[in-house]
Amino acid sequence: MADLAVAAPPPTDLFGEPIEAHPPWFKPDSFLRPDFDPDAYVADLRSYVPLDSLAAELRSHLASLRAELVGLINRDYADFVGLSARLKGVDAAAARMRPPLAELRDKVASFRAAAAAGLAALRSGLEQRAAATAARELLELLLDTSHVVSKVEKLIKELPSAPSDSSNVEAVSGDKGYSGNVATPPNMDDGTDVRETQSILLERIASEMNRLKFYISHAQNLPFIENMEKRAQGATKLLDGSLERCFVDGLEHRDDKVIYNCLRAYAAIDNTSSAEEIFRTTVVSPLIQKIVPQNYAKVVAGVSSDDLEDDYEQIMQCVEKDCKFILEISSLANSGLHVFDFLANSILKEVHLAIQKGKPGATSPGKPKQFLKNYKASLRFLDFLEGYCSSKPAVTKFRSEPAYADFMRQWHVAVYFTLKFQDIAGGLDSVLTATITPAGMHDNQAKPQTLLLKQSVKLLESLQACWSDDVLVFSHSDKFLRLSLQLISRYTTWLSSGLAARKASDGGSSSPADAEWALSVPVEDFIYVMHDVNAVISELLESGQFVEHVNQLLASCPTEVLALVKHSILQAVEPLKELLPAIMNVMIMVIVKRSNEDLKHLKGITATYRMTNKLPVRHSPYVSGILHPLKVFLEGDRIHYLSEDDKAKLRRGSTDKITSIYYDMVSEVVTVARKTESSLQRLRQGAQRRVGANTDTSDNIISDTDKICMQLFLDIQEYARNLRAIGIDAREIETFRALWQCVAPRDKQDNIQF
Structure with a gap:
């Protein structure tokens, strides 16, 4: 074993951590799984790993396994060498143990076969028992069905000749029946007539028929039941006929007991x-x-x-x-x-x-x-x-x-509403598309505030019609509420279209059909419009009776619904309120346009005092005509239809715009005069220098510009007095103060007196 090398320790990084010897896709643990399949493993890896790399990695892994095996052998070499010595006699011991184990295996196999046979026999017996039980239940069901059919037929046969004595009736009625205050069984001791006895028997038969229907429903598609169905149908037909005759007889005689029993019978057979x-x-x-x-x-x-x-x-x-x-x-x-x-x-x-x-x-x-x-x-x-x-x-x-x-x-309430919608909405629309005309005073006596125009009268009449007793259908109150809001919106659109057309009339653009009224009526008629819009708003807002009337009609609705209804009406009136300034502006613009005709004469002042020695001594004639259109308007026979607040807004708005235009024209005249004066003075001085004359001018000579300013100063003083005559303090008008500063002498710049 000297040639066996000791396995080298795994390499480590700078921090002493072992370096992974394999790439991330190579998992050596996969080889240790019981279900490892080499073909599937290779097929899975070859989709993203080259086979050469896989083969090289496997060879590397094999080398590491061999090195690990060598290390293990070297570590336990003494035990490995003595292994063969310790295995002596193992074969003999195994041979002695093999026969008892084989015998035990045969016994277990025979016991298992016997237990399986017993279990199969037990299951077969249980199945036979269940089949017998089902057959017995079915047989009992069929017997009960036959018994009930026979019983029903027997009772039906006995029905026409039912006895009236108490003993027989009690035998068939039991505790069923009707007596007393239609609540307790009848007292049969006093004797029961044939009609009552039949009703009791019919109730009994009906209960049996109910059982019969139950049995037949649970035993369908059986030949026996199919044969019994004809008898059951015949019995049902006889029962229905007898029960109908008995019930009709009880109704004709007003027999509470018979009716009670018949109704129970009908309920029993559903x-x-x-x-x-x-x-x-x-x-x-x-x-x-x-x-x-x-x-x-x-x-x-x-x-x-x-x-x-x-x-x-x-x-x-x-x-x-x-x-x-x-x-x-x-x-x-x-x-x-x-x-x-x-x-x-x-x-x-x-x-x-x-x-x-x-x-x-x-x-x-x-x-x-x-x-x-x-x-x-x-x-x-x-x-x-x-x-x-x-x-x-x-x-x-x-x-x-x-x-x-x-x-x-x-x-057909929906059709009714459609007709009423066409009637109410169409009536208002036809009036709105017509020429604006004042309404007679006799038409408005029932109104909380007199209306002046037929269009406004028709609007309130239409709104009241939506919630009148002879029109409103409570189940469609939501549709009538929507119609009311549409009427208000239509009236508002009619007004806004007319005002827009009036505003754009100077541009010559075409106007919609329902806006022609605003172009054809005199400006004085807008007093009626202003008055009616205020009156309509007053009627529809909380101070009026309309919202209160609607809430009274819908009093059965929840509080949240009433609040939403009230809010929707108030919200529909808001666009109408926003038109009030536009109506006022139409009247103001017409008045200002008329006043502008007199203001044009102001430009003649320049020609009057140019190159003359004439000095101004009184105001110009045009000044009296500046506020004349406003005075005529305020003194007209219709002005009393405007509230004092609206009159004040009309005066102040008109005078503000007139004064603004007045200032623009005066400023332009003074500016042009000063430029002209300056140009003439430069020309005069140049001519004098050429001839060697004295260029000094006397301080006592009044220039043309000064004369023009003096005349304009007299004019605005008179204009201020005219403003005061109609209740306007000129000093409160910002543009008038600017006008004063433009033409007043230096010593009177800060003191406006007129």
Whole structure:
């Protein structure tokens, strides 16, 4: 073993950590896995590792394994050498142990075979037992089915000749029946007539038929059951006929006990619809036909009107008098009769059919007033029927019945709303597209504040129509609220379009059709517009009655809904409030435009005092005409329709703009005059220098610019006095102060006096 080299320690880095001898993709641990597959290993690595690199890495790994093996042998060389000496006699010991182990293996195999045979026999026995049990159950089911069919047939045969003595009845009735206040079994000791006895037997037969249906449903597709089905169907037919006759007889004689037993029988065989239909045709239909004639020829001839209110009153009296008894029976506690719904499937269904046949025009939305009156009467009738429901679940069940849905489906409320929408919205739109015209005072006596324009009157009338009793349908109140908001928006759009067209009229651009009114009316009519907008806002805001009226109609809604409704109306009015400054601006701009015609004469002052010795002694004539349009406007016969606040805004806005224009024109005149004066003076001085004349000028000579400024100063003083005459202090106008500074003498610059 001298040629065996000692394995070298693994290489380390600067920090003493061992350096990985293999690349990351080579995992020596993979060779130690029990499921290692060399072919799969090579196929997996060759997709991204060259075979030469893999072979080199495997040879390197093999060399390291050999080196490790040599190291282990050198470490335990003494034990390795003595291994063969310690293995002497092992073969003999193994030979002695082999026979007992073989014998034990044979015994275990035979025991396992015996246990498997026993388990198979046990399983076979259990399967046979289960099959026998299933067969016995099926046989019992078939026997029970046959017994029940025979019993039903026997009871049906005994039905026509049912005895009335108490002993026989007790034998077939047991503890079933109806007596007293429709709550306890009948007292058979006093004797029971044939009708009551038959009802008790029918209830008994019905319970047996229920069992029969249960048995047949659990034993389908069996020849025996298929043969029994004909007998079962025959028995069912006989039971239905006998039960119908007994139930009709009980209804005709108003026998509570018989009705109670028959209803229990119908409930037992799950045939509630037949009982409801029999009650409808036997009791309800004759009563309704007397109230609502179903001869359409009479309807066409005008014998019967489409009004349903009186008919509903009579129907409710009939229900109270002739139908209440069965409603009380079917609503008894612990009776099991809650499955019946005579309200919907008998009474309401018959009323629906009677209206369809006798008064088809009553549900036509083409006559809105009649339709709404009948619809509200129908809702009151439904409320009357719901009064017979004993609990909230009963009301829910009543409303979920198909008859209830069919009855409500005949009322085309959506079509009615569409017609009303066209009527209300179309009426307002036709007025808005017409020429603006004042409304008569007699049209507005019912309004909280007098309106002056027919457009404004129509708006409030339309809004009030949306929430009037003869228009509003509560179930569609959300649509009527939306219509109200659309009406307000339409009115606002009409105003804004007109104001925009008026503002753009100077540019000559075309305007929409609903804005022509603003171009054709005099500016004085905008007083009406301003007044009406304020009045409409006052009516629609919290101080008005409109929001309060809407909230009263929707008082049954949650508080959150009322708050949203109120907020939506107030939000719809906000754009209307924002138009007030624009309306005021239209009037101001017209007044300013008229005043500007007189202000143009100001430019003639320059020619008056140019190259003359004339001095100004009084204000110019044009000054009196500057504020004349504003005075005429404020003294007009319509101005009293504006509030004092609006009058003040009109005066101040007009005078501010007029003064601003006045300042611009004066500033331009003075500037041009000074430039001209300066140019002339330079020319004069140049000419004098050429001829050698004295260039000095006397200080006593007043220049043309000074004369112009003196005249303008007199003019603005008169203008200030005119402002004071209409209630405006000129010193409060910023542009007037600038105007004063422009033309006033130096010693009066800081003291505005006029």
